[in-house]
Structures are given as structure tokens and as C-alpha cells.
Amino acid sequence: MLSRNAQGLYWISRYLERAEHGCRLLADQLKALEDRPVEDIDRAWRRLYAALDCKPVGGSLESNLNDEDFMLADSYTLADDLTFEPNNPDAILSCISAARENARQVRNVIGKDMWYCLNTAYLELHKLGIGDIWSNQPGEFYLRTGDVLQTFSGTAASTMYRDNGWHFLQIGRFIERTQLLTKLVDAQIATFPLTEPHIESDWRSLLQICEAQVAYSHRYSLEYRPGDVVNFLVSDPRLPHSVRYALAKVSTALDVISVHRPAVEANRLAGRMAALIDFDWPSRDPEDDTATRNTLQSIRNSCRRLHEDIQATYFDYEVEDRPVT
Amino acid sequence: MEIPTRVLHAKSQTPESGKSFFSGYEVDPSCYDEMFNSDGEPHDHCRKLWEALDPMSRADIVAMQERAERSFLHEGITFAVYGDEGAQERIIPIDLLPRVLDAKTWEFIELGLRQRLDALNLFLADVYGPARILADGILPADLVYSCPQYRIEMRGVQVPHGTYVSLCGTDLVRTHEGFMVLEDNLRVPSGVSYMLANRRALKTSFRNLFRHYHVRSIEHYGPLLRQTLSELAPNDVTNPCMVLLTPGVYNSAYYEHLFLAREMGIELVQGRDLLVHNGFVYMRTTGGMQRVDVIYRRVDDDFLDPLAFRPDSQLGVPGLFYAYRLGNVAIANAPGTGVADDKSIYPYVPDMIRYYLDEEPLLANVETHLCRNKEGLEFTLDNLEHLVVKMVGSSGGYGMLVGPHATPAERNEYAEEIRKNPANFVSQPTLNLSCAPCLTSDGAAPRHVDLRPFVLRGLETRLVPGAFCRVALTPGSLVVNSSQGGGGKDFWVLSS
Numbered sequence: 001m002l003s004r005n006a007q008g009l010y011w012i013s014r015y016l017e018r019a020e021h022g023c024r025l026l027a028d029q030l031k032a033l034e035d036r037p038v039e040d041i042d043r044a045w046r047r048l049y050a051a052l053d054c055k056p057v058g059g060s061l062e063s064n065l066n067d068e069d070f071m072l073a074d075s076y077t078l079a080d081d082l083t084f085e086p087n088n089p090d091a092i093l094s095c096i097s098a099a100r101e102n103a104r105q106v107r108n109v110i111g112k113d114m115w116y117c118l119n120t121a122y123l124e125l126h127k128l129g130i131g132d133i134w135s136n137q138p139g140e141f142y143l144r145t146g147d148v149l150q151t152f153s154g155t156a157a158s159t160m161y162r163d164n165g166w167h168f169l170q171i172g173r174f175i176e177r178t179q180l181l182t183k184l185v186d187a188q189i190a191t192f193p194l195t196e197p198h199i200e201s202d203w204r205s206l207l208q209i210c211e212a213q214v215a216y217s218h219r220y221s222l223e224y225r226p227g228d229v230v231n232f233l234v235s236d237p238r239l240p241h242s243v244r245y246a247l248a249k250v251s252t253a254l255d256v257i258s259v260h261r262p263a264v265e266a267n268r269l270a271g272r273m274a275a276l277i278d279f280d281w282p283s284r285d286p287e288d289d290t291a292t293r294n295t296l297q298s299i300r301n302s303c304r305r306l307h308e309d310i311q312a313t314y315f316d317y318e319v320e321d322r323p324v325t
Numbered sequence: 326m327e328i329p330t331r332v333l334h335a336k337s338q339t340p341e342s343g344k345s346f347f348s349g350y351e352v353d354p355s356c357y358d359e360m361f362n363s364d365g366e367p368h369d370h371c372r373k374l375w376e377a378l379d380p381m382s383r384a385d386i387v388a389m390q391e392r393a394e395r396s397f398l399h400e401g402i403t404f405a406v407y408g409d410e411g412a413q414e415r416i417i418p419i420d421l422l423p424r425v426l427d428a429k430t431w432e433f434i435e436l437g438l439r440q441r442l443d444a445l446n447l448f449l450a451d452v453y454g455p456a457r458i459l460a461d462g463i464l465p466a467d468l469v470y471s472c473p474q475y476r477i478e479m480r481g482v483q484v485p486h487g488t489y490v491s492l493c494g495t496d497l498v499r500t501h502e503g504f505m506v507l508e509d510n511l512r513v514p515s516g517v518s519y520m521l522a523n524r525r526a527l528k529t530s531f532r533n534l535f536r537h538y539h540v541r542s543i544e545h546y547g548p549l550l551r552q553t554l555s556e557l558a559p560n561d562v563t564n565p566c567m568v569l570l571t572p573g574v575y576n577s578a579y580y581e582h583l584f585l586a587r588e589m590g591i592e593l594v595q596g597r598d599l600l601v602h603n604g605f606v607y608m609r610t611t612g613g614m615q616r617v618d619v620i621y622r623r624v625d626d627d628f629l630d631p632l633a634f635r636p637d638s639q640l641g642v643p644g645l646f647y648a649y650r651l652g653n654v655a656i657a658n659a660p661g662t663g664v665a666d667d668k669s670i671y672p673y674v675p676d677m678i679r680y681y682l683d684e685e686p687l688l689a690n691v692e693t694h695l696c697r698n699k700e701g702l703e704f705t706l707d708n709l710e711h712l713v714v715k716m717v718g719s720s721g722g723y724g725m726l727v728g729p730h731a732t733p734a735e736r737n738e739y740a741e742e743i744r745k746n747p748a749n750f751v752s753q754p755t756l757n758l759s760c761a762p763c764l765t766s767d768g769a770a771p772r773h774v775d776l777r778p779f780v781l782r783g784l785e786t787r788l789v790p791g792a793f794c795r796v797a798l799t800p801g802s803l804v805v806n807s808s809q810g811g812g813g814k815d816f817w818v819l820s821s
Contacts, residue, residue, distance in 0.1 A: 003609040004598050104574050108587045112400075120399055164611055260612040314611040319600065 001109070001164045007315040008106035009165050010172035012099045016118075016149050017176040019095035021184075022082060023146035024209050025051065026092075030139040032205065033075055043191055044205070045078055050187035051180075056081045057088045079138065080130035092145065096122050111159045114152060121148045167253040171310065174249040178273075178303050181243050182296040184209070185233055192226070194289050200224045206233070210241035230292065235277050243299065247274045250306070263313040269306040273299050335365045335762075335769075345379045346386070350762060350769045357501050358771060359424050359761035370427040370819055377534050378422065383768045390421045390764060393526040402522050402580055418812035419523055420763045421530055424774060424794045431790055431818045434504060437688035438495055438778060439786045440678060445509060445665045446782065447681040449489035452664065453479045463680050464673050468697075472670065473718060474512075474663030476626060478633055482650055484659050485557045488782050491657035492550070492621075493666075494793075497688070497776040499759040505689045507756075507775065509674070511658060511666040513623050516793035516813075517779045518581035521546060521588075523815040524791070539820040543791035547588030549781055550621075554589075556783030557655035558618045565618035568594045568608060572624050572640045582623050596624070601644030606654045619655045620645075626660045634660075668717045668751045669695055691756060697748035705743065705752040709736045712752040713803075714743065727803060729755050758803055761814065763796055773797045775805050776816065790818035 025048050032044055049055060056078055085091045089098075100122045107115055125145065133141040153173075160166045184206070192202050203224040207213040210233055219236070220228045237244045251270045258267060276295065335350035352361045360371045367375040378386075397403070397416040451458050452469050459466040469475055494514030496507040524543055528535055551567070558565035571582035573595050586593035598608050599617065607614040622629065628638040633646035648654045664670060672693040675686040694701035694712075705712060714726040726739045743750045760771035778792035794816040795805035805811040 001611045002592050002594060002598055003611055004595065005592075006611045101574070104579075107583050108593055116399060123398070168611075257611065317609075319602065319609075319614060 001168075003315050003317075005106045005109045006164060006168045007311075008102045009109065009168045010310070010315075012102045012106070012110075012118075013169045013173035014176040015095045015099035015102070016152060017173045018090065018180065019092045019099070020146055020149045021177075021180045022052070022090065022092045022095065023142045023149065024211070026079060026082060027139050027142035027146065028205050028209050029075075030079070030142065036201070040199070040202075041075065044202075045075070047187050047191040048082075049078075050190060051184040052082070052090050053183055054088070054090050057085050076130065076134055079134070083133075084128070084130055093125050096125060096149075109165050111155065113155045113159060117148065117152045117155055121145070121152075164257055167256050168314075170253040171250055171257070174246040174253070175303055175307055177241070177246040178243055178250070179300060181210070181233065181241065181246065182300045182303075185230055185243075186293055186296045186300075189230070189289055189293055194226045194230070194292070198226050203229045210239075212239055212241055215239055231281075234296075235281050244274065244277050247277070257314070261313065263309050266306045266309040266313065269302045269309070273302050335361050336367065346381050346383060347375070347379050347762070347769050349767060351771070353760055353771050356757040356771075356773070357499055357759040359499075359759055359774065368425075368427075371425050373538055374423065374425055374534070377531070383764070386421060386764055389530040390419070393419055393421060393530060396526070396529075397522065402518070402584075417519055418798060419526055420772075420796055420798075420812055420814045421527065422762050422764060422769070423527055423531075423815040423817050424761045424776075425817045425819065428819050428821055430504075433687065434497065434778065435788060435790075437504075437506075437686070438780050438788065440682065440684060440687055441495065441506065441509065441674065442490060442493055442780050442782055442786060444674065444678040444681050445493075445511065446487060446489055448677045449659075449662060449665050450484075450487050451681075453482065453489075453661065458677065458680055461680070463676050464670070468669060469664060472664050472667050474626070474661065474667050476634075476661030476664075478646065478650075479659065479661040482659075483652060485559075485655055486784055488557065488657075489659040489662050490665070491553055491557060491782050492779065493658075494777045494779050497778065497792075498691070498756055499776070500756055503689070504776075505691050505756075506674070507691055508668075509666040509671065510777075511662040513625060513658070514777070514779065515578040515581055515623075516777050516795075517546065518578075518584040519813045520777075520779070520791055520793040520816070521584070523793075523813050527815040538817070540817045541790040541820050543789040546779070546789045546791075547585070549787050549789065550585065551589040551591070553781040553783035553787060554619050554621055554655075554657055557657055559652055559655060562618045566608075566616060567591045567619040567621065568599075568617050570594055570596065570599070570620050570622040570624055570642075572596075572628070576623070578623065585621075591621075596638075596640045596642050599642040599645070601642060601648050604648050604651045604653055606642065606645060606648050617654060619657070621657050626663060629656075629660060668693075668715055669697065669748070671751075691753050694752045696743055696750040696752065701752070702743070702747045705750070706740055708752075709740060711755055713755050714739065714750055714752045717749050717751060725804075727755065730801075730803075755803070758797075758805075761794075761796070763798070763812075763814075765800075770800070772800070773803050773805065774814065792816045 029044055029048055032041055081088055081091065083092045086094065088094060100118050103110060103115055103118050156169060160169070188206050192198055203226055204213060206229060207216050207224070212233065216229065216232055219232065232239065232242065234243045236242045237248060239245055247270060251274065254263065254267055254270055257263070276299065281295065335347045335352055352358050352363070352365055354363055360375065361367055394416055397419065403416050448458065452475070456466070458464055459469060490511045492514060494510045494516055496510065497504050498507045520543065554567050555565055567589070568591055569582055569586040571579060571593055573579065576582070582593060592608065594608055600607055600609070602614070606617045606620070608617050624640050627635045628640040630641045630643060630645040631638045632643050634641070645654070646660065649656050672690065672695065675690055678684060678686045694704050696702040696705050705714060710728045712728045714728065716724045726736070728736065731739070758773040758775060761774045762769040763772040774794055774796050776792045776794050778788060781787045794814040796812045796814050797803060797805045798812045
């Protein structure tokens with residue numbers, strides 16, 4: 001497969017995973033606006049920005065907690081920033097545009113229906129502004145947009161030929177998911193330390209963002225204990241939005257791609273991260289914020305190196321100065 | 326020329342009710358009408374189409390048209406216009422009313438196109454080889470050698486089967502006198518994807534009509550192109566690796582590049598995907614470097630190889646021309662074909678046909694005056710209000726003057742430009758291009774059209790019975806270029 005095409009597929013799925021993540025975060029946040037006190041909403045925005053590792057474009061998160069109206073208006077601005085702001089590369093529209101630009105480059109290696117889905121999503125979103133969605137159940141908008149993005153993944157899963165293209169799509173998606181999840185859990189712990197008394201709804205909402213609430217209640221209980229929630233989201237290999245699950249997917253895809261051209265470092269890193277979770281995950285002491293956050297940070301760093309190795313092995317490699325075949 | 330002013334109304338099936346689609350259609354007797362004869366009756370070969378369309382309401386056809394355009398946009402069948410920000414992606418407007426041609430006329434056009442492409446290929450082989458035609462004084466040598474499109478680097482290069490031009494898109498126009506060649510596009514002609522997309526749109530819109538009309542199929546264009554390209558592969562390769570080289574997503578014809586690569590099942594590459602190593606061309610794949618045998622390039626000569634042509638090119642592949650000269654890779658079309666479609670060489674094409682093939686040209690040329698000649702210059706300046714003046718090196722309808730439609734001030738300004746550098750201009754009479762019915766806000770109305778059939782040549786010459794029919798959507802306008810607001814129509818060749 002042409003390297004540029006593989007790279008395009010890799011980035012399409014990274015951007016779409018990011019956009020989908022943004023949709024779920026905002027859907028949850030806007031639901032919170034309905035019935036939560038101002039302090040909670042304020043803290044939730046901080047968690048959200050920390051989870052995305054960014055700041056509002058041209059603004060700050062300093063707000064006036066005594067004025068509810070101000071807070072709601074602020075939510076409007078912040079939601080706009082994370083949805084439509086063209087200068088924010090993490091905004092949902094920016095991610096979808098970037099995915100579509102990549103898709104335009106590689107249109108011949110994705111199916112017609114995949115392109116159609118992505119292009120339609122872009123064309124629809126492109127016409128809208130925050131004013132259009134705010135007046136009428138904005139939460140619905142994010143759920144709908146998330147659905148469209150899932151349709152893309154579903155179409156890909158049910159139609160794509162399982163050659164390297166498919167596996168690059170998988171690698172991109174799950175590397176991005178690992179990054180987003182570790183950062184999200186990290187931001188959650190930073191905002192709501194495990195050692196402090198917790199409000200259940202803060203942890204329930206974290207599970208909801210990761211579409212894990214029902215599974216959690218089956219696996220654990222209806223009591224949302226921070227240690228269990230973190231443990232579940234990081235180490236459960238059966239939960240699609242868990243770090244461990246994402247890493248397993250990365251490994252599987254790497255195995256297939258490596259057949260013709262091994263990415264030694266990437267394989268090593270993927271294995272190492274999985275082992276870290278399987279054998280060294282500090283869940284035995286759920287109170288230890290620092291150890292947990294360090295582990296998450298280390299996974300994130302490894303992930304970045306894994307990305308670099310894939311880049312250097314498959315997309316942008318040096319040409320050996322010997323006869324090539 | 327005296328232009329008749331009598332206005333005829335097209336025949337309509339239900340003239341009283343005023344509801345028939347063609348009831349308001351005025352046949353302009355000054356130009357050939359593709360659908361109606363001079364009595365307002367449909368031509369025989371258009372009668373079935375007329376019978377099917379006339380009872381329809383404008384609203385029906387508008388609805389179909391909107392559906393077709395929406396599907397173009399969603400599929401991304403778009404076109405970028407340079408220097409037009411904001412409108413970065415536009416669709417080429419489609420007019421759903423097809424243009425129909427009878428079998429016999431097409432047969433004649435096909436013979437004429439084959440003849441012309443044969444002669445043009447022989448001409449290229451000659452001017453990059455022994456240059457007999459120049460020695461024999463058929464063409465002034467300085468005209469060829471001073472042409473910016475003449476690539477001295479191509480001297481003595483052996484091209485496969487003597488095929489310099491593997492793909493051409495010839496612009497034909499029709500007047501009362503018949504079909505004429507307006508331009509040979511021998512570099513990187515575009516538009517073939519619109520030919521195919523328009524046909525698909527029509528098939529969706531007028532399913533029943535196709536069942537009863539014997540319209541010849543054009544769907545095999547992709548396989549034919551693939552076959553043509555594979556015949557160019559270097560000798561020892563049995564299963565050649567072929568790629569389509571595009572300048573990238575920002576090129577105005579990017580959609581077409583995608584489309585053609587898909588139709589042929591070959592890889593769409595950019596310059597940065599390729600590299601030259603030990604005289605061979607390779608593409609960068611996830612499994613390592615893979616050798617490339619045939620490049621269908623949609624990048625202009627200038628940008629193909631920064632080492633051979635423009636050194637500032639970011640779109641090309643350093644060393645590509647070296648690999649080409651070694652015969653290790655085929656490039657279609659060959660570099661340097663532009664010399665044969667240059668506007669100042671064009672007037673000599675009929676002579677080339679006589680010279681190389683010893684035949685009379687079947688398709689006529691448009692009378693052309695070269696301003697580099699004293700008589701041509703004088704004639705052009707004296708008759709500016711009747712002429713179309715074009716710049717020699719330009720294409721896409723940029724930088725041309727349509728005398729009758731220009732203001733005196735514009736003409737004076739243009740005349741100044743001509744005097745400054747006469748060799749850069751040619752002039753032609755303003756042709757009354759034929760008209761075809763188009764859907765407008767007032768129902769069906771005549772608009773000027775031209776025709777671009779696509780001819781392929783590998784071991785043999787091939788073409789599909791179809792063409793991209795371009796329409797000047799502005800009433801009275803003669804400029805059909807997509808970059809100047811033109812649209813497209815499906816073009817039907819009947820099998821009997």
C-alpha cells in the first residue's frame with residue numbers, strides 16, 4: 001500500500017476518534033448544564049479542558065461563580081470553542097475537516113459509502129454555528145454527530161477489505177483512543193483527587209463519556225467508587241473504551257502490518273504498555289493518586305514514541321542505499 | 326456575414342395549453358440547432374427525445390437536475406477555480422437535456438479524429454527526430470523551435486510505438502458548415518470524468534428513455550485507458566505497475582484524477598510518493614519501495630522533474646526525466662507534446678495530414694491568422710470587432726478577447742497588447758457555435774455548446790463513442806470553459 005495512503009487512513013481515524021470523543025464529552029457536559037449547580041459545571045469544564053489538554057482560544061477558564069447567567073453564557077462560548085472555533089485544532093469541526101481533507105487524499109482506498117458519510121457530515125456541520133444548535137437541545141446535536149461518526153466506523157468495519165489499509169485505520173484509531181483515555185482519566189484524578197470525598201455523579205459521568213456505565217454496573221455495583229472506575233477504564237480488556245482494550249487492538253493491527261516490514265520499536269512499546277497494565281497497574285492502592293497518574297503519563301509517552309516509530313517505519317522512511325526490490 | 330433575424334418557435338406537442346416544455350423555445354437561425362431544424366421541427370434522431378421531454382414540466386426537470394447536482398456535491402464531483410477563494414469546491418453545473426448525434430455523423434467525426442491524431446504523432450516524432458517537415462518547408466522551422474512547448478530535451482528520445490500523444494481531448498465546434506476542430510489538447514486534457522459522471526446522472530434521471538433509445542455505451546473508457554497505458558510499458562515488463570501522477574488535492578481537476586485512477590484500478594500518486602534510484606522509478610509503499618513502469622501524468626511538463634525542467638517544482642520527481650530517457654519508465658503523454666497543440670502551430674495541422682498521410686483532412690480547421698505574420702497582424706487589428714483573439718501559450722479561456730462582445734475600450738487595450746508582442750497572438754473569426762436546448766429559469770432555451778471527444782492511442786487508436794459536451798450557460802456567451810462558468814451536458818451517440 002502506498003505510504004501516503006496508509007498515512008492518510010491513519011490520520012482519518014485519529015481525527016475522527018478525537019471528534020467522537022469531543023462529541024461525547026460535550027454531550028455529557030451539556031446534560032450537566034440542565035440540573036447541576038454552578039460549581040459542578042465550572043469544575044466539569046475544567047476537567048473537560050484538561051482532558052483535551054488545551055485552553056479556550058483567546059480566553060481563559062477564570063469565571064465568576066456567583067453569577068449563574070454568566071456561567072451559562074460562558075458555557076455557550078466554551079462549547080463554541082470546542083465545536084466550531086476554526087483556530088482550535090481540537091474543535092469537533094476542525095477534526096472532521098482534517099479527517100475529510102485526508103479522506104480526499106485517499107478517496108480511492110476508502111469505500112464510496114465511507115466518503116459519502118464523512119463528506120455529508122462535514123457539509124452539514126460546516127453550515128452550522130453554535131447559535132443554530134444552542135437554542136434547541138444542544139446535547140442532542142452532539143449525540144447525533146457522534147452517531148454519524150460511528151456510522152463511518154461501522155461502514156468501514158462492514159465494507160473494508162482487510163488489507164493493510166484497514167489495519168492502519170485501526171492503529172490510528174486506537175492509538176488516539178489510548179491517548180485520549182489516559183488524558184481523560186488523568187484529568188479526572190487531577191480535578192477530583194481519589195483521596196478526597198467524592199460526588200458520585202462526577203464519576204458516573206466519566207463512565208458515561210466512555211460508554212461504560214452499564215458495563216460497570218454489571219461488573220462492579222451501582223456504587224461509583226473512584227478507584228473501581230479508574231481501574232475499569234484502564235485495565236478491563238473487554239471494555240471498548242478502556243486503555244487495555246485499545247492497546248490490544250493496536251498490537252493486533254501491528255502484528256499484521258509487521259509481516260512484510262517489522263516495526264520493532266512499536267511492537268516492543270505496545271507489548272510493554274500492555275504488560276505495565278497487566279502486571280504493574282497500581283490499583284492495589286486506589287488512594288495513590290501520584291502512582292496512578294505517573295503510570296498514565298508513562299503510557300502516554302510510550303504511545304507518542306509508538307506513533308513516531310510507525311511514522312518512521314511505514315510513512316516517511318529513509319531509503320536504504322542498496323538495491324531495492 | 327448577414328445574420329438572419331427571423332425567430333422561429335420550436336414545435337410543441339400541446340401548443341394551446343402552453344404547458345409543454347419546448348413551447349417557448351426560440352430557434353436561432355443564425356447558428357445550427359442541435360435539436361431542431363430550421364422549421365422548428367426536431368431532427369429525426371432527436372424526435373424520440375423531444376417526444377419524451379416535451380410533455381414534461383419545467384418543474385419536473387428542475388427537480389431532477391437539483392437531485393443530480395446534489396449527488397455530484399456529495400460524491401465530491403467538484404472542480405476548483407483558480408483565484409476564486411471561498412468557492413474552492415464547485416460542481417460543474419450539469420444540464421440534464423442531452424445532446425444527441427446520429428450514428429453517421431459520429432462515424433465521420435471518429436475517422437477525422439483518428440486521422441488527426443495519427444498525423445500529430447507523426448509530426449512529434451519528426452520534430453524531435455529528423456525534422457523532415459521543416460526541411461521540406463511545410464512549416465517554418467523557427468516557429469517550431471521558438472515555441473516554448475518545444476522540449477529540446479526530447480530530441481532523440483525513443484518513445485514506445487512512436488506514441489507521443491496517448492490521450493488527447495479534441496475540441497470540436499459545429500456551425501452550419503459542419504464540424505470543425507477548434508483546438509487539439511495534447512498535453513493533459515481533462516474533462517473525461519465529467520463525460521462519464523454526466524452519463525451516470527442521466528441514466529439515473531431518464532431511465533426509461535435509455536431503454537427505448539439506442540445510445541452507445543461509453544462505460545468502457547476506464548478499461549480502454551488502462552489497456553492503452555499498459556501497452557506503453559517498457560519492453561520486458563509483463564504486468565506493469567502503473568500510476569496516475571497528480572499535482573494533488575488543490576489541482577482543479579483533482580476529482581478527475583481520483584476518478585480515473587479508480588476506474589483503472591491503479592494507484593494515485595503525488596510527486597513526493599515517487600523517487601528515482603539507479604535510473605528506475607519507485608513508489609514509497611508500506612512494504613518498501615516498489616518499481617513503477619508507467620506513469621499517466623496529470624502534471625504539466627514544466628513541473629515533471631525539477632532537474633530537467635523547472636527547478637522550483639515541488640510537484641515533480643527529481644530524476645524522472647533521466648529514468649524516462651533510459652527507457653525504464655513510460656510517461657503518458659510524453660513530455661513536449663505541447664508543441665503540436667500550440668495555437669500558432671494549429672493552422673498547419675491540415676498540411677501535416679497531407680504531408681504525413683497523403684490524405685485530405687476530414688475535419689476542417691478554423692481559419693486562423695497568425696499575428697507574427699505581417700498580413701495576419703494587419704488583418705487582426707483591422708477586424709478586431711469581428712474576431713476572437715487568443716494568446717498562443719494560454720488555455721482554459723484565460724486572456725482571450727471575444728471581439729463582438731468587447732467594448733471599444735477593451736478592444737483598444739487589447740490591440741495595444743497585440744502590437745507589443747504580435748507573435749503571442751492568433752485570431753479567428755467569431756464562430757457561431759451551434760446551440761442546444763438547455764434548462765433555464767424560463768424553461769428550455771438555446772445555449773452555445775462545443776464538444777470534446779477523447780482519443781486514446783497505445784498500439785492502436787481507440788475512442789469511446791462519447792464526449793464531454795460543454796455549454797456556455799450565459800445567454801449568448803460563446804465561452805464554454807469550465808473555468809469561465811461553463812457547464813456540461815451528456816452527449817449521446819446513437820447506434821443506428
